[in-house]
Structures are given as C-alpha cells and as structure tokens.
Amino acid sequence: MISGIIGLLMAMLALINGFAAMRRPLDKLVEFDPFGKRILAARGPKFTIIAYRIFGFVLVVVGMIVAYLSLQMLRGG
Numbered sequence: 001m002i003s004g005i006i007g008l009l010m011a012m013l014a015l016i017n018g019f020a021a022m023r024r025p026l027d028k029l030v031e032f033d034p035f036g037k038r039i040l041a042a043r044g045p046k047f048t049i050i051a052y053r054i055f056g057f058v059l060v061v062v063g064m065i066v067a068y069l070s071l072q073m074l075r076g077g
Contacts, residue, residue, distance in 0.1 A: 007070030018059030
C-alpha cells in the first residue's frame with residue numbers, strides 16, 4: 001500500500017519534470033544546470049535543446065510506467 005502511494009508521488013514528479021523539460025525554452029533549462037551550460041558551450045544550442053527534449057520524453061515515459069505499476073500495486077494485482 002505504502003509503496004504504491006510513494007510510487008504515484010514519484011510518477012507525478014517524473015511526469016511534471018518531463019513535461020517541463022520538453023516545453024521550457026533553453027535559457028530557462030540551463031539557468032541552474034552547470035552540466036547543461038557545459039553542453040551548450042561545447043555543442044551549441046541545437047544539440048542542447050534536442051538533448052533536453054529527449055530527456056523530457058524519457059522522464060514522461062518512465063513516469064507513465066511507474067504510475068501504471070503503482071496503480072497495479074494499489075489494486076492488489
């Protein structure tokens with residue numbers, strides 16, 4: 001029961017962060033991210049924005065999988 005609730009909370013966090021990474025402009029994404037700033041300086045803005053979009057998509061997929069598994073735990077199946 002508790003693991004299902006914690007899983008749902010983690011899934012929501014992953015979904016929120018994933019959608020934010022896919023929707024925000026590049027200057028907001030690298031504002032507090034030193035690793036992102038280094039990628040931006042080394043590879044340019046086009047590569048950096050593609051990397052953030054892929055990262056956001058992966059977070060959304062992981063969030064959906066975790067939400068599904070957590071709901072299955074809560075249902076007892």
